[in-house]
Amino acid sequence: MKQKHQAxxxxxxxxxxxxxxxxxxxxxxxxxxxxxxxxxxxYLHVMTMEDIAEEIEMHESTVSRARTGKYMxxxxxxxxxxxxxxxxxxxxxxxxxxxxxxxxxxxxxxKSPLTDSDLAEVLINKYKVDIxxxxxxxxxxxxxxxxxxxxx
Numbered sequence: 392m393k394q395k396h397q398a399x400x401x402x403x404x405x406x407x408x409x410x411x412x413x414x415x416x417x418x419x420x421x422x423x424x425x426x427x428x429x430x431x432x433x434y435l436h437v438m439t440m441e442d443i444a445e446e447i448e449m450h451e452s453t454v455s456r457a458r459t460g461k462y463m464x465x466x467x468x469x470x471x472x473x474x475x476x477x478x479x480x481x482x483x484x485x486x487x488x489x490x491x492x493x494x495x496x497x498x499x500x501x502k503s504p505l506t507d508s509d510l511a512e513v514l515i516n517k518y519k520v521d522i523x524x525x526x527x528x529x530x531x532x533x534x535x536x537x538x539x540x541x542x543x
Contacts, residue, residue, distance in 0.1 A: 412457050415447040420463070420475045422446075431467050432490040437479040481520045488514065489534050492527065496536055504539040507531065 423442065426434035440458075444451040458472035477484040483491075492510055499505045505513075507527040514520045514527070528538070536542075 409457070412447075412449065412453065413461060415449070416443055416454060416457055416472070417463060419443045419446045420472070424475060427467075428465060433487050433494065435475070435477070435484045435487045435490075436482050437477060437484050438475060439478075440476050443476075480522055480526070483514075483518055483520050485530070488520070488522070489530050491518065492531055493534060493536070496531075496542070499542075501543070504542040506539045509539075 420438075420443065421428060423438055423446070424436060426436065440451050440454045444454045447454075458476070461472045462469050463472055463475075474486060477486055479485045479488060491514060495505055495510055495513055507524040510527045510531070511522050511524050514522050531538070
């Protein structure tokens, strides 16, 4: 009986610790991704698990395990915690760049669609991201959008 009681106490402590870890991770994400929470997907910044691990003083593998299968409800929808840990160009994440490309193409004049060079200019001028036409083409293809000639 004593063994089962100790096992139950250990389980409760583990659950409390897990909850605290997830809360720390979520709070660090909210702090580092303020622009995303205020403005939307186009403002998701580059952030790694290492960044958060350092912030909350835990090992990167702990952050990795804790984020798996977890979701966060935001003003812009519900997202897997994995989306917040990403690479990109400069300070913009690859998710943000794809969202900007998508938004730009959705609002384009269908008679004169934006070329990859036009989209690169938008990112360079508006978002201060050093990106070239070929990289835009790679991101555009990855989200299933045709080139400007095939969007006419």
